[in-house]
Amino acid sequence: MAANLRSILHVLCESDLSSKLPTAVMGVDVRFLDATKPVPADIDILLADIDLKNPVSVEKIRAFRNVAKPDSQIFITVDKGDRQHQRQASALGARKTILKPLSEIGLAIVIEELRTPHRFATNTTKSIIAASARAMREIFEQAAQKEPIDINLIGETGQQLAESVADLGVLDWLDTVRIYHHSTFQHVLLVTGIACAFAQGVGMSSQDIAKLTQAGLLHDIGKIWTPSPILDKTGKLTAEEFAVVKRHPKDGYQRLVNQGDIHPDILDAVLHHHEYLDGSGYPDGLLAHEIKDLTRVLTICDIMGALLEKRPYKEPFSVQEALSVLFSMANQGKVERALVVALAQMFDCEISSFQSPKRDLFDSRNELSPIAT
Ligand SMILES: [Fe+2]
Numbered sequence: 001m002a003a004n005l006r007s008i009l010h011v012l013c014e015s016d017l018s019s020k021l022p023t024a025v026m027g028v029d030v031r032f033l034d035a036t037k038p039v040p041a042d043i044d045i046l047l048a049d050i051d052l053k054n055p056v057s058v059e060k061i062r063a064f065r066n067v068a069k070p071d072s073q074i075f076i077t078v079d080k081g082d083r084q085h086q087r088q089a090s091a092l093g094a095r096k097t098i099l100k101p102l103s104e105i106g107l108a109i110v111i112e113e114l115r116t117p118h119r120f121a122t123n124t125t126k127s128i129i130a131a132s133a134r135a136m137r138e139i140f141e142q143a144a145q146k147e148p149i150d151i152n153l154i155g156e157t158g159q160q161l162a163e164s165v166a167d168l169g170v171l172d173w174l175d176t177v178r179i180y181h182h183s184t185f186q187h188v189l190l191v192t193g194i195a196c197a198f199a200q201g202v203g204m205s206s207q208d209i210a211k212l213t214q215a216g217l218l219h220d221i222g223k224i225w226t227p228s229p230i231l232d233k234t235g236k237l238t239a240e241e242f243a244v245v246k247r248h249p250k251d252g253y254q255r256l257v258n259q260g261d262i263h264p265d266i267l268d269a270v271l272h273h274h275e276y277l278d279g280s281g282y283p284d285g286l287l288a289h290e291i292k293d294l295t296r297v298l299t300i301c302d303i304m305g306a307l308l309e310k311r312p313y314k315e316p317f318s319v320q321e322a323l324s325v326l327f328s329m330a331n332q333g334k335v336e337r338a339l340v341v342a343l344a345q346m347f348d349c350e351i352s353s354f355q356s357p358k359r360d361l362f363d364s365r366n367e368l369s370p371i372a373t
């Protein structure tokens, strides 16, 4: 949406700055909301000048986001250089952060941002993501009903996703998926988006980008045979239940082999995306030299995607926390450190800043069960 004369910029301002700010900027009306009340759901453009350390204020933005129109826009103010609050703002759905203290310049930056073509890219991206989610539902249903899987649909979906990730940037792309697609396919879309961005970032060939993207879309197709009470279980898995979960790479691989016409590198990535370099993964307990490059990349993108997601048994990790987990796994010899470094660079994170993760490395459901991906 390009801001026009009919657009109103609503500002949620918790400080007394509102009295010093103008009521119109660049032809757009500025209205100040009552900070003691919830944000109305029908607002198109919200600029939140709130204290991100205050859970009540944060909840107010989250509540708005949950009821807001799909194309509404959120901007949040943060202190200069405060990366933690920048990430928090991003997780709350902010299109862009504006520097505190809020001023007329900050209001003008919001209007300028809305008038840039970027917004059209976001609209396009949203429809591509929605179409991809529908395509994946179709593919999973075909697999479940033993119908032929539409390989062309996988190829086209992968190509569109790769283009939209490149267009929007991985962080905005992931936020769009997380905000609008709380479905079974969120994981698949997140992993594929991360894989696309990684492949583009390290300069892979277009053939490898296509293979990795399609492997991302198909990697967990075997989970259609994993009962949902096990997949969504919040408590500890029994050894028997974990054995059922561990079947999904082979089940998916076998289904795709039966289908035919799928590149061997994609099949290998589907079969071995849970293998670790030290032999502790499954289903074959492969060692480093037996795990192909494309599969190694998919594995770290899969773990990253799983950590960034909200699951029935965990809140989403921040990008920083998720990368800390991957660095810890690299230190244990499970995943390739050079790939994790490249992933961190792709997310624009300082390599030196990674400490041991604060949250448990392993899925709390089962000590036998490394992060369920
Ligand atoms: Fe996965």
Ligand SMILES: [Fe+2]
Pocket: 219, 220, 248, 273, 274, 373
């Ligand atoms: Fe998996």
